[in-house]
Amino acid sequence: MTNNEVTLPSTIGGLTASGKLHTLSVWFILALRLMMGIAFFQSGFEKVVGGGFSAGGYLTGATVANGSPVADLFVAMGETAWFVSFVNVAVPWGEVLIGLGLLVGALTRLAAFWGAFMMLMFYLGNWDVGHGYINGDFAYMLVFLSVAAFGAGRIFGLDTYVEQYDIDGRPLVERYPWSRYLLG
Template sequence: MAAQEIRLKSTVGGFTANGRLHSLSVWFILALRLMMGIAFFQSGIDKVLSGSFSAAGYLQNAPPSNGSPVADLFVAMGQTPWFVDFVNIAVPWGELFIGLGLLFGAFSRLAAFWGAFMMLMFYLGNWSVSHGYINGDFAYMLVFLSVAAFGAGRIMGLDAYIEQYEVGGTPLIERYPWMRYLLG
C-alpha cells in the first residue's frame, strides 16, 4: 500500500503555516498520546495508592528555592489550607484521569488541556533555566497540546465512537458542535 501525503494549512494572527504529513505520522501521534497516558496514569495511580500525597511543602519551598518568577504565588497557594486540600486531591486524581483519558482515547482534548495546564504549573514550580528555558516540563506541555491539536483520541481511541454516537438520529458531534473541544 502506498503512503499518502496529508496537507496542512493554518493561519493564526495573520501568519500562515503550510506543511505536509506522511501517512505514517498517525502512528507517532498515537505514540505521543499513549506515552503521555502511561506517564500520567502511572504517576497518578502511585500517588492515589500511597494515600500520602501532600503538596504543601512543595508549594511553599520548591519555587522560592529555585528562583521561580511566580514563587510568591506558589507560596500563597501553599499557605492557603483549602487550596492545599484541593491540590492534594486534584493532582493525584487529575493525573490518573488524564492518563486514563489518553490511554483510552476518550475525551482526549479535555485530558490533554488539563495535562498541558498541569505541565505549565510544574514548569513554573520546578523553574530551572540553567540549561535554557526549554526543559522536560515545557516539552511535555507541548506534547499535550500536540495531542489535542491532532485530535489523537480519534486514532484507535474511543473519541471516534463517542463523536458518532447518535442523539435523536444525529451524531453527537453534529448535534453538539462544542463537544469538539472535549473530544478528538
C-alpha cells in the same frame, strides 16, 4: 501530493502555515498519546495507592528556592489550607484521570488540556533555567498540546465512537459543535 502525504494548512491571526504530513504521522501521534497516558496514569496511581501525597511543602518551598518568577503565587497557594487540601486530591486523581482518558482516547482534548495545564504549573514550580528555558516539563506541555491539536483520540480511541453517537438522527459533534473542544 503523493499517496503518503497530506497537506495541512492552518491560519492564525492572518498568518498561514502549511506542511505536508506523512501518513506515518498518525502512528507517532498515537505513540505520544499513549506515552503520556501511561506516564500520567502511573504517576497518579502511585500517589493514590501510596498515599501521603502532600503539595504544601512543594508549594511553599520549591519555587522560592529555585527562583521561580511565580514564587509568591505558589507560596500563597501553599499557605492556603483549603487550596492545599484541594491540590492534594486534584493532582493524584487528575493524573489518573488524564492518563486514563489518553490511554483509552476518551475526552482526549479535555484530558490533554488539563495535562498541559499541569505541566505548565510543574514548569513554573520546577523552575530551572540553568540550561535554558526549555526543559522536560515544557516539552511535555507541548506534547499534550500536540495530542489535542491532532485529535489523537480519534486514533484507536473511544472519541471516534463518541463523536458519532447518534442523537435524534445526528452525530453528537454535529448536534453539539462545542463538544469538538472536548473530544478528538
